[in-house]
Amino acid sequence: LFWMVLSLDKWFWWHEYWFPPGFTWEDMKESDSISYPKPRDLLHIVPYALLLVGVRYLFQRFIARPLGRKLGVRDKVRLNAPPNxxxxxxxxxxxxxxxxxxxxxxxxxxxxxxxxxxDKPSLTTKFCSLDYTVSLQKPWFWDPRECWVGYPQQPLQHSMYWYYMMELSFALALTFTMAFDVKRKDFKEQMVHHATTIILISYSYCANYLRIGSLVMLLHVSSTALLELTKLLHYLNWRRASHLLFLTFSSVFLVTRLIVFPCRVLYTSFYSSMVSFQPFFGYYFMNALLMVLQLLHVFWASLIIHMLYKFVNGTVYTVHPVHWAQLPAGQHC
Incomplete structure (x- = not known):
């Protein structure tokens, strides 16, 4: 059994799965002045994720709930089923x-x-379900071709380390709490999204795809913050403001997910990367995960367009919470 595990470990970490031809793990060794991502760093995400779950619980219980009540968020009285x-x-x-x-x-x-x-979540519970975002400004955010300059020997910056650890910990924390969070109609799609997110972030960290990975994460959180704020205003009954923000969120989502992501991120990952190296396993695996994300983008975009069509044409005069449940929540990759 020991030799079987050892053989499996050696096969899993075979350098041809992780780096372009001509590079091995020996090329990624640290020196006094240069640091590279280490797979063992990912062991830190479990305690980080549990810490985030605890912080979220404390925030909801002692800050968000009292604040929501003071702002006028009230739960509907619901009749309990008699024991049977x-x-x-x-x-x-x-x-x-x-x-x-x-x-x-x-x-x-x-x-x-x-x-x-x-079993329905109360309005106060929905009011408390807010996400956070982290944004970094790097050269490759403006020119994606910079993602491949010097790859795979791109030094790990301290800020990039924490950006990855927090994003991956947050994705794992969302997975931990999915059984207790608001149940959504697209539960299966959310599970696929979270699994893809965790695998994508983990693989991009180990294979030093940090630049393209950070670009993907930034595009995703850009619309998530707007969606959470829109929901908050809706639960506060600030209809006009929530409708305006919903239109803003829809525009940002459709532009970033259907235009910027395929035209900039997918293009540079599929084509610009081959200027620096020949296709290898990591090239196909990474792009396959990105394509799964793009399919989910198209799915959620179709729901948003359907909601916009009804809203603009007067079929519905408000965006009901049942519609919010269909939208992507907590996306970070």
Whole structure:
């Protein structure tokens, strides 16, 4: 078993999976003046993620909730379902239980309605679900071709280390809390997104794809902050401001995800990178993950365009919370 694990470890870290032809892990050794990303750095993200979960809990309980109440956010009064062990056991299944419970069908339907409302997050909970963003200004943000200058021997900057650690820890913290957060209609898509995010950030760190990775993360958080602020204003009943911000968010999302991301990020990753090195496993793996993200962008963009069409044409006069549940939340890659 020991030799099997050793062989698997050697196979997993084979340099041809991580670096272009002509480079090995020996070329990424540190010196007194130059530091490179080390895979063992990723072990730090678990305690960081748990710390973020704790900070988020304390923030929601002692700051966001009292602040929300002072600003006028009030939870709706919801009727609890009366105790019924049989219905509780089979809750969630679309099967008629009227004969088993000896109840009219209408009463069973009403019970399920009450039981469903118990699981809905309160307005205060939604008000507390805010994200944070980190932004860095680097040359490759303006000229993506700079991502490949000197690759893979690009020194690790201290700020870039913390940027990656915080983004990856935040993505992992979101995954930890998905079972307790607001349930969304696109739960499966969110799971795919979080998994892709964690793999993408982890691989880009180990393979020193830091520049292109940071560019991807910056594009994603640019619209996430606007979405969270829009939701906050909506829960405060500031309709006009929330509608204006929703239009702003939609514009930023569609431009960054459907224009900037494919035309700048995907283009430089697919084509500009080959000026510096020949395609290898990491080239195909990285671009495959980026394409998964782009497919999710198209999916969420279609939902936003559908909402905009209804909103602009007067089909709906407000953006209801059920619509918010369809939008991407907590995206950081």
């Amino acid at each position: 062990p049989v219905l509780e056991t089979f809750y969630g299944q679309l099967i008629s239980l009227s004969k088993q419970c000896d109840l009219p069908t209408r009463k069973v339907e009403r019970w399920f309605c009450y039981r469903r409302n118990q």
